Amino acid sequence: MKEKLIREFKNIFKEEEGIRLFFAPGRVNLIGEHTDYNGGHVFPCALNIGTYAAVKKRDDNKLRFFSGNFAEFGIIESSLEDLLYKKEALWTNYPKGVLWALNEKGFKIETGFDMYIWGNIPNGSGLSSSASVEVLTGYACKNLYGCSITLAQIAHLAQYAENKFNGVNCGIMDQFACAMGKKDNAIFLNTNNLSFEYLPFKLENSKIVIACSNKKRGLGESQYNKRREECEKALIDIQRVKKADSLGSLTEEEFEEVKEYIKDPICRKRARHAVYENQRTLRAVNALKARDIKEFGRLMKESHISLRDDYEVTGIELDTLVQSAWEIEGVVGARMTGAGFGGCTVNIVENQAVDTFIEKVGTKYFETVGYRADFYTVDVGGGPTEL
Ligand code: ADP
Ligand code: MG
Numbered sequence: 001m002k003e004k005l006i007r008e009f010k011n012i013f014k015e016e017e018g019i020r021l022f023f024a025p026g027r028v029n030l031i032g033e034h035t036d037y038n039g040g041h042v043f044p045c046a047l048n049i050g051t052y053a054a055v056k057k058r059d060d061n062k063l064r065f066f067s068g069n070f071a072e073f074g075i076i077e078s079s080l081e082d083l084l085y086k087k088e089a090l091w092t093n094y095p096k097g098v099l100w101a102l103n104e105k106g107f108k109i110e111t112g113f114d115m116y117i118w119g120n121i122p123n124g125s126g127l128s129s130s131a132s133v134e135v136l137t138g139y140a141c142k143n144l145y146g147c148s149i150t151l152a153q154i155a156h157l158a159q160y161a162e163n164k165f166n167g168v169n170c171g172i173m174d175q176f177a178c179a180m181g182k183k184d185n186a187i188f189l190n191t192n193n194l195s196f197e198y199l200p201f202k203l204e205n206s207k208i209v210i211a212c213s214n215k216k217r218g219l220g221e222s223q224y225n226k227r228r229e230e231c232e233k234a235l236i237d238i239q240r241v242k243k244a245d246s247l248g249s250l251t252e253e254e255f256e257e258v259k260e261y262i263k264d265p266i267c268r269k270r271a272r273h274a275v276y277e278n279q280r281t282l283r284a285v286n287a288l289k290a291r292d293i294k295e296f297g298r299l300m301k302e303s304h305i306s307l308r309d310d311y312e313v314t315g316i317e318l319d320t321l322v323q324s325a326w327e328i329e330g331v332v333g334a335r336m337t338g339a340g341f342g343g344c345t346v347n348i349v350e351n352q353a354v355d356t357f358i359e360k361v362g363t364k365y366f367e368t369v370g371y372r373a374d375f376y377t378v379d380v381g382g383g384p385t386e387l
Contacts, residue, residue, distance in 0.1 A: 009054035009116045021387035024136035025050035026121035027177035032281035036171035039192040039246025040278030046181020048381035051119035051132040058112045065092045068118035095137040097165030107147040126338020131174035134158035139384035155179035183382040210376040213317040215342035234271035237262045247274040273310040297333025304335035313340030324364040
């Protein structure tokens with residue numbers, strides 16, 4: 001990998017010396033979906049796939065970017081004087097957003113850089129390639145310019161950049177999981193107060209297999225905002241009869257007692273998912289602590305059903321991937337992951353069943369939707385590093 005990155009950098013920027021190499025992971029959310037903006041818990045882990053960078057500091061204030069994944073756009077130039085969102089800056093709005101945020105928060109970046117990046121996670125598929133690029137940029141700047149910034153601060157800054165510079169209304173989970181990843185551990189994060197705990201997630205006899213539907217999210221963004229509004233409405237109705245800071249603060253029993261006060265039946269269904277999914281995440285973590293991976297898998301299935309029936313964010317593509325996975329012997333758990341409407345599923349598959357899984361799910365998917373899914377067999381990786 002190092003040789004490839006250096007070779008590409010030299011080819012593109014015609015520079016030889018002083019090149020430094022960095023990596024930041026993507027992430028997958030194991031359980032706890034659409035709970036992050038409801039004050040609930042999430043349970044993501046960083047992956048051993050993500051985004052690589054070869055970077056060299058410049059003497060002037062120019063910024064030059066090139067992505068091996070978007071080679072058709074060539075070198076995209078900018079400068080430290082031009083840290084504004086621009087449509088024509090394309091993907092470079094993500095690293096530029098981080099530079100802008102560093103500047104806003106008082107970290108001094110005095111000279112520009114040349115940056116080549118290349119990612120081996122799918123884009124726009126719910127594995128947080130955008131957060132991976134942002135954390136990568138923050139981490140590279142920390143090392144190149146000696147910014148005294150912690151990994152947790154990089155996570156916050158990257159989220160700030162995605163929200164305020166790129167105008168994407170995401171919670172903290174993605175950037176947090178990418179920046180704070182720890183090898184063979186998942187992160188049990190309370191999105192209400194950002195307290196977190198690392199939990200060993202080292203599978204002895206199984207692998208994490210990610211199936212990418214190759215269905216782009218399309219309408220996903222407007223639907224995502226709609227779900228957020230529906231949950232907010234449900235909470236307001238509940239607050240008329242019960243003190244509750246968020247849907248994530250309610251137990252299932254408490255929800256059942258007050259649910260009739262949620263006027264709109266659609267909002268009631270959305271809230272039921274938010275409450276039950278949060279409680280399910282707590283149970284899944286307890287199952288893992290008790291080394292009961294079977295129970296963890298069962299809860300993953302429940303999670304998918306709730307996302308399909310109550311939250312209605314799955315669709316034929318994700319349902320086909322997950323339902324065909326459930327039928328295969330040796331599949332411990334399978335569910336959609338990320339915002340939904342496309343993107344990926346996360347599967348825990350016993351080692352001996354991985355090949356059958358990929359073949360059977362892949363075939364069924366192609367027969368049903370008419371194009372192929374991609375499969376990634378991954379490990380739980382650590383946070384950003386210099387190579
Ligand atoms: P996700 O974060 O789920 O992968 P997003 O839509 O949030 O999906 O982010 C995808 C965008 O992030 C891409 O369209 C691109 O702008 C940027 N991006 C991610 N990875 C790369 C990469 N390797 N090279 C250039 N841009 C990238
Ligand atoms: Mg993203």
